[in-house]
Amino acid sequence: MSAITVRQLTHIYSPDTPFKQVALNEVSLDIxxxxxLGIIGYTGSGKSTLIQHFNGLLKPTSGTVLVDGEDIWKKGYDIRSVRFKVGLVFQYPEYQLFEETVYKDIAFGPKNMGLSTEEIDSRVREAAEFTGLAPELLQRSPFELSGGQKRRAAIAGVMAMRPQVLILDELAAGLDPKGRNKILNQIKEYHSKTGSTVLLVSHSMEDIARYSGRVLVMHRGSLLMLDEVSKVFARADELVKTGLDLPELTKVLLILQQRGFPVNTSAYTKEDVRAELLRLKGVTGC
Amino acid sequence: METLIKLENVSFSYEEGKTVLDRLNIEFKQGEFVAVLGHNGSGKSTLAKLLNGILEPTAGKVLVSGIPTTDPERLKEIRRIVGMVFQNPDNQIVATTVEEDTAFALENLGVEPEEIRRRVDEALKRVDMYAYRQHPPHKLSGGQKQRVAIAGVIAMNPRCIVLDEPTAMLDPKGRKEVIETVKELNRTKGVTVILVTHYMDEAAQADRVVVMDQGGVLLDDTPRQVFGQMELLKSVGLDVPPSTELYLDLVKTGGFELAVVLNPTECAEKIAEQIRRG
Structure with missing residues (x-):
């Protein structure tokens, strides 16, 4: 079953002007x-334009976007409803907090959905728990929180709408390694507990390798790859050519391969790479 | 090497009772490339802002080339010695073309037009942005914008550049461009580089790594010595480069010879050596 289906999606910024720019060119894919799903691509590859089509913030120049099987731009479709189905957390979302209390900020989305007070309350608390915000913080002003807590509050505000698809754009940018791991592990847990679809846009190949099942690679407005993590990172040469990086451990394996060691370069997690290297040491040592 | 910046018993708090930096003593020498690490809230950005008088210490002294940063008469001089580059490139652009942006500070100082032309051209060539000199900065990529910001600073001929998480908002390519640019400046012009970062792989390329924790210096040594202390770094919310961790794991579980590697190439070489040995 597809959560999101995109067919022949083209988006052109400033059409019919000298500044015309084709940001997406005939993209078709199924999520x-x-x-x-991890989403990678250098700045300007079209990934931000793409994700803004998933919840109807941008309208295709041509092509279709189906959410939950329905064309979101067909006549009579309530485009507002897609914002509740597909939640988008932008980069540095902490700058978008605005309410008097953290509680009210997280409740803003569910309130707009017209839910009952009890339902809103349970969703706010659930979302706070998913993001690791202590209950006593809910009555504070969001502006009294630390940077990391603010970001959690902003994410909780989107989670509280219980979207079928949660999109996170550079979720961990600017966080220290511990904060980064913590927030990503919480997203992983949210994913496995709720069974919802999660899209993670990141420049960190380590994070993509560690958390994603499949990876989508954008390049010059086109879909370059959409495949399992190991298969995507196995196409190292192509990725590097498009200006992308590889996970550091993949680089280690590739260097060993170049030096003539019979190493399986499809391993990418810490544990698998270690196991592969231990095997190699045992095998070639015999 | 000559000491360029010296912190003597520096304490700092934004509000009373909340100490961000606590009696810090640290020196930066001319020509060094120093990375500063620390978790969010460890005081590393505060440290950066103390280095050219954006912030004044609550107690103690910051001396730049012997001049205390608390001397308002000489603040201009200090800022000419120590330039700053911040995290968000969009907050640092003031003009409508790349070359005007680079010339901004020089024009404010009343430098002769021919001299401005010469220095701007040289600075843009150094950061490899000369071809873009007529471009509007807002159309550039993040990495290009940061290089323009660096050009604006080096046009002032500073002896030191402090960069506060300059790559946090950039893609891998942009990160590489910025780091290569500052390394090059350090190597060929002897500019002291102080790089505040969350990226362990960037810190691994420095001559010296300072690790901040709880308002003080936890470690101050070569990258190899610092990243050898994996457990300690993890306990304060930091990490080591993935290659370093992989190799230390192999030491622990596979009987590989103890070593601290800092990047994928070193890691692969050390592993190759161990495998060949059997």
Whole structure:
């Protein structure tokens, strides 16, 4: 089952002007329900334009976007409803907090959905828990929180709408390694507990390798790859040519391969790489 | 090497009772490339802002080339010695073309037009942005914008550049461009580089790594010595480069010879050596 289906999607900024720019060119893809999809591509590759089509913030110049099987731009479709189905957390979302209390800020989305007070309350608390915000913080002003807590509050505000698809754009930018791991592990847990679809846009190949099931690679407004993590990173040469990086451990394996060691370069997690190297040491040592 | 910046018993708090930096003593020498690490809230950005008088210490002294940063008469001089580059490139652009942006500070100082032309051209060539000199800065990529910001600073001929998480908002390519640019400046012009970062792989390329924790210096040594202390770094919310961790794991679980590697190439070489040995 597809959560989001995109067919022949083209988006042109400033058409019919000298500044015309084709940001997306005939992109077709299917995002499966319940998957954890990583999205990579250098700045300007079209990934931000793409994700803004997933919840109807941008309208295709041509092509179709189906959410939950329905064309979101067909006549009579309530485009507002897609914002509740597909939640988008922008980069540095902490700058978008505005309410008097953290509680009210997280409740803003559910309130707009017209839910009952009890339902809103349970969703606010659930979202706060998913993001690791202590209950006593809910009555504080969001502006009294630390940077990391603010970001959690902003994410909780989107989670509280219980979107079928949660999109996170550079979720961990600017966080220290511990904060980064913590927030990503919480997203992983949210994913496995709720079974919802999660899309993670990141420049960190380490994070993509560690958390995603499949990876989508954008390049010059086109879809370059959409495949399992190991298969994407196995196409190292192509990735590097497009200006992307590889996970550091993949680089280690590739260097060993170049030096003539019979190493399986499809391993990418810490544990698998270690196991592969231990195997190699045992095998070639015999 | 000559000491360029010296912190003597420096304490700092934004509000009373909340100490961000606590009696810090640290020196930066001319020509060094120093990385500063620390978790969010460890005081590393505060430290950066103390280095050219954006912030004044609550107690103690910051001396830049012997001049205390608390001397308002000489603040201009200090800022000419120590230039700053911040995290968000969009907050640092003031003009409508790349070359005007680079010339901004020089024009404010009343430098002769021919001299401005010469220095701007040289600075833009150094950061490899000369071809873009007529471009509007807002159309550039993040990495290009940061290089323009660096050009604006080096046009002032500073002896030191402090960069506060300059790559946090950039893609891998942009990160590489910025780091290569500052390394090059350090190597060929002898500019002291102080790089505040969350990226362990960037810190691994420095001559010296200072690790901040709880308002003080936890470690101050070569990258190899610092990243050898994986457990300690993890306990304060930091990490080591993935290659370093992989190799230390192999030491622990596979009987590989103890070593601290800092990047994928070193890691692969050390592993190759161990495998060949059997």
């Amino acid at each position: 499966q329900k319940g998957e954890f």
